[in-house]
Amino acid sequence: MFERFVSGATTPGERVRAYARVENAACAARLSAMADLLERAYAASGSAQREQWRCDNWSSVCAQIGAAQTLTNGMVNALLTNAVVLRDRLPEVAAVFAEGLITYLLVRTICQRTALVQDPAALRAIDAELAEQLRTWGAKSLSQTDADIDTLVLRHDPYAVRRAEEVVRTTGVTVHTDGATGVAHVDATVTATDGAAFDRRADLLARTVCDRDPRTLDQRRAAALGAMGFGWDRLPCMCEGPDCDAAARPPAGGVVIHVIAREDAVGDGMNCAAGAATPDPGQESRPLAPPDPEREPAADAVSPPPKPSTGHLSAQRRALTGEPPPLLSKPLRDHTVAELMAELSAGPGEFSAASPGIIVGGPVLPAAVVAQLAMHARSTRLILPGETSPEPRYRPSRALADFVRSRDLTCRHPGCTRPIDDLDHTIPYPWGPTCASNLAGYCRHHHLLKTFWPGWSTVQYPDGTIVVTDPDGQASTSYPGSRLLFPELSEPTAPVRECAAPPPKLSAGLTMPKRRITRMQARRQRVEAERQRNAPWAERYVQESVPAF
Structure with missing residues (x-):
């Protein structure tokens, strides 16, 4: 061609x-x-x-x-x-x-x-x-x-x-997340009064900790932004002192961020935290359930090599706060080349085998960041369903729903990265059971598409893989979002046993949510509104472009 x-x-x-x-x-x-x-x-x-x-x-x-x-x-x-x-x-x-x-x-x-x-x-x-x-x-x-x-x-x-x-003239807030470091950059355009209120609120929250908190004022102001998001009235102190009155975690403010991590990262932060059993502050770490200790390995199985030690994860976690250490012991001009090379190579860093974590629907977090989050978070063990029997109801239990959301992480429609809004039965209930092999997470948009639009079909396998077929018969495969970082979540669960053939889709739209106006009408309204805002400037331009004679 x-x-x-x-x-x-x-x-x-x-x-x-x-x-x-x-x-x-x-x-x-x-x-x-x-x-x-x-x-x-x-x-x-x-x-x-x-x-x-x-x-x-x-x-x-x-x-x-x-x-x-x-x-x-x-x-x-x-x-x-x-x-x-x-x-x-x-x-x-x-x-x-x-x-x-x-x-x-x-x-x-x-x-x-x-x-x-x-x-x-x-x-x-x-x-x-x-x-x-x-x-x-x-x-x-x-x-x-x-x-x-x-x-x-x-x-x-x-x-x-x-x-x-x-x-x-447009105000708004944009959050850019760096998946490699676990740090987000927030860009906001607000009115002057809102900016002044935010500045004062961040400063007040930053000063609610005790004098021994290792973070700088800028670091505490940054943490105050998260405190505002969680609805906290104060900032939990990170001094780790047993007698600190400010170390207790504030009550939850209605916002929960789910973080999935293994116990080698979560356990370190919790063991070092003061008051680790206080209620959920808005961040929830979910350590994965360990393998069954009573299950004996096969006789011919090869023993896995011992894992390297996790290093000093507590020290790595503490290194995230405070002033950065000096790179050199004396000014650069006072170093010879040999001294400079020796000093730069003297501290190559410390390896940590602690596993990273991940925010459900968000970025991957290094182990040290997970350990820091675990200091003021409630930890809940994630239960892997394995070969358990289906649940005898339409709505899945909290444990099963948590597993499916943790396995899928984002909407399971191929290419979609939106957060999960709904858990959907791949084979509609009651013709299909309520079990991990028949449940998948979708955003509201693609859940409606799968439910009402004729021609779309899905097949789900016990390891969470989903094959989506569009109205033209083209198939696309969707894999669980956690299968690379947490492959144990994608291990096959109990296979689905279809009770009976489900009826055809109800595609008449009787229960499909409706738009107030069509998409094309909304687009025309936006164009007309922007032209109207341009009118004073355009009229002045036309008048000024007319020659004076």
């Missing part, structure tokens, strides 16, 4: 350019196929009634694309939106993209910067001019690309320019 792009490429440089063009053209073909899939969904019988479903035609197509490519729902939404924009609004730009002359990054920018254009004539003119310019576009910075596209939009429709002031 793309042979014409590479047929004349002989040198390495020519091949790089040719295959870059192939990549762009293949991306254009992929977006075109996505638009075809959506068009077919809209043409299907009964699609008009499904447009106001909570899980509508667009959602079903996104789920199908996400399962096929193992992409998150947000990424698929963006791809499908741009695919529709290229087909319906910018066909000439789409033709340039299909030739492989521009990248998807540029296409995405064009779709975003022209989203507010409503007049068909203006949109056709912008599409034609852009397509002509794109053939000789050349290399440009991101800011210059935005400026050039905005200049073209401004000439045809001043109300449709995406202005920076809109971003500045």
Whole structure:
């Protein structure tokens, strides 16, 4: 299909350019196929009634694309939106993209910067001019690309320019989590009064500990952010002194964060903590159940090698607080090269075989961070169901539900990384039993899709593996999220014995939650609202652009 792009490429440089063009053209073909899939969904019988479903035609197509490519729902939404924009609004730009002359990054920018254009004539003119310019576009910075596209939009429709002031006026909070260190970065844009209140509250909470707390003021202010999230009225002290009045953990504030860890990490923190039996503060560590000590190994089994010692996990945990130690014993200028190399290599660090933990639906945490969390958390042993019999009811017990959530970690639809909202019977109850091999966690969106949309089917295996088949018959496999870090959670449980064939899906939508307005109507409202906010600036621009004579 793309042979014409590479047929004349002989040198390495020519091949790089040719295959870059192939990549762009293949991306254009992929977006075109996505638009075809959506068009077919809209043409299907009964699609008009499904447009106001909570899980509508667009959602079903996104789920199908996400399962096929193992992409998150947000990424698929963006791809499908741009695919529709290229087909319906910018066909000439789409033709340039299909030739492989521009990248998807540029296409995405064009779709975003022209989203507010409503007049068909203006949109056709912008599409034609852009397509002509794109053939000789050349290399440009991101800011210059935005400026050039905005200049073209401004000439045809001043109300449709995406202005920076809109971003500045938007407040919000974003949390970026570093999965390698267990640290999150919080970016917030708030009003001045809210900022002042937060600053004062963080300072007050940071000063509720005793004078022996090893953390710096900045570290305690950072911990105060978590205390606000958990609804605490004070910060638990980390001095580990037996007579500290501030060491007791505050009562829970209604927010619970589940952390899964093995006992080699959780036990260290709990043994060193003062008052380790106090109620749950909002963080819950779940140490895995150890193997059955009464089960004897097979006669020909090879004894596993002894595990290395966990080192001084307490010391590693304490090293997370306080001022960082000096890297060198004296100023750098006073060192010879030999002294510098010897001092830098003198402390290579200490290995710890303690297992890392993981936040359910979140990042992996190093063992030292888990041990620090365990100081002020309630620990609950996670019970592995093994070959136990199914439970004789629809709703699983707390122990079974905890196991399934810990095994799956996130939504089990292929590609989805959302937190688990619901536990679903793969074979509907009562035709399928309530057991680990027939339960899986889903976000609300994909739970509705699985329950109501015709054509979707799932098969679950005793080790938690799920095979999802979409309406086109394409199968995708979803594995439990914990199988790499905690493989024991994916060991086969009791196999499912189907009682009887379940009835066909109830797909009439009688119980499907409904939207107040359709997705397309909501999008039109957002575009119109942003154009209205642009109106004063656009009117001034038009007036000032009229010559004075």
